[in-house]
Amino acid sequence: LDNGLALKPPMGWMSWERFRCITDCKLYPDECISEQLFQRHADLLVSEGYADAGYEYVIIDDCWLEKNRDNDTQKLVADRKRFPNGLNALSDHIHKQGLKFGLYQDYGTNTCAGYPGVIKHMKLDAQTFAEWDVDYVKLDGCYANISDMATGYPEFGRLLNETGRPMVYSCSWPAYQEDAGEMPDYESLKQHCNLWRNWDDIDDSLESLMQIMDYFAKNQDRIQPHGGPGHWNDPDMLLLGNYGLSYDQSKLQMAIWSIMAAPLIMSNDLAAVRPEIKDILQNRAVIAVDQDELGIQGRRVLSRNQIEVWKRPITPVTKSGHHSYAVAFVSRRDDGAPYSIPFTVNELGLRNPKGYNVQDLYDASNKLGVFQSDSQFITRVNPNGVTFYKFTAL
Template structure:
């Protein structure tokens, strides 16, 4: 077993054995990549904000940056679309469709562009009737949507949990989408938010969650601030008895995005997030603007010694021993 001892203001951690995740052969180490949400949110007005709106152009530019600026070489493979990519209605065959103005070539064209550069494409959907931003959700269409994603060449699905109805519908939806993705025959990493939403209604069975998901969110969306980051760290530590045992190759606790390279964290706070996310065997999904990132933040995110801790094939999540006040 490879173990790490690290002491920071947040506390001291060491490594303990983890569990096994979804047996689809994916995510044997925590996934690494880029996700648009925290930095770009749901900006859809390309007239007012052409360089920052959720569009085909934004993701193609980020794909180019990931290759030319060393991100792919450093291990960041997934380029992920979050909410607000959709058209407001399904097509005449009830299939999902991208907003035709912002994604004129459709998602298949974008997937081909990303794959041609050696990257993998992630996409967002919701277990409920509508996404958190109000676009069409997957409830009632799990099998159709899974096949649509496979047909487009999607490699990762982030599955949110807004507008789901009852706890039974929520949990059934997460199970059904997992099964549907596997039945397509395409390798699609499944990132679910089951514990985040179900925790409000019931005690989480992490053994079951890990049977269906490759990673799972436990907490609210992270924000670009030390207050938010500290909340996630403390919440993780308060539940570590449940969380550490559930994680391991194939299934990971996801404390949400890396906000390194934005505006809200000091240098020491950026170092703290990178260190702790690596020790916790968390997915390393950046949300920043790769076209304009501080060179020091870039070097931190690409530090191979730190990434090696996160990508250790044993998949051992760090555990806080004590908190230094």
């Protein structure tokens, strides 16, 4: 969507994967979907250094609404008990921290969790979002006619635009089409949305992560070409800092999301993230791959002995037009020992005649030096882990 926004994959924090639809604030005061949760996470983004690393959007997912619209005005109302000061106060709090405010809604009659959706009130809701100083809108697609989405999502985007307030527009429309066996129209998505959820929701497990990686790899010929500045494919939230991923698996998700030029939207309890996981989330070298200015999405390029090679063209580009590359080696093995595997640089598809200076993105002390096309590159990958390198074209 050519609205000048999301020229790099958006970075931030969103409630859904970790906090779902917890609404009982008596039982779970620190976890319920409430103004306190979002204020606290805005503060933590800043105090824990995430904002400095580039994380910017604080996004409320489902379960923030009252079950009914306002009787007189038909406006959406945030839950009065859980958001007693209203969304303007929350959005002010987030903006005062130098961050941006995101909000979830649904194109259908109801949100997935059963709160009122935008249908029949699209103009009013777009205006209300602008009044609340929203900077990012996630529009889900439960309780909607899939056949209406091709016109409905662009229509809501137009209404957002007409408010005059710049809002990043995240569309869930293709995920619902894929589910129904329909082929998404990527040209239309590119034109009408800043990012879009291609497929299923992520859950807190390696299995879920691997399913998403496989979906994107198997369908990369039709998905990969459509990501780019202003219009990104979205494989869903980062799981790091929660229950399901080990240290190695956490590095794996962060590396592959960066290869895929994915939005880096965390969903975790920022007060409870262990220091070594926080280091992964804030790894500047890995984030720089994700945010590379060319905005070219990467691909899975080969697989041997259950070691997959994923690669993404990045800057700098040589005068003769050779890209640098981020290259991730993903182990799908679980046979115990770290697995050593050699590739020639040429086999990886890296053919710059002057060679590459190679840097380990997770271990700056690992000095690898210069490799030519016919050099052998040996990497050793932990079970269900990743090694991640930048090959800078010389």
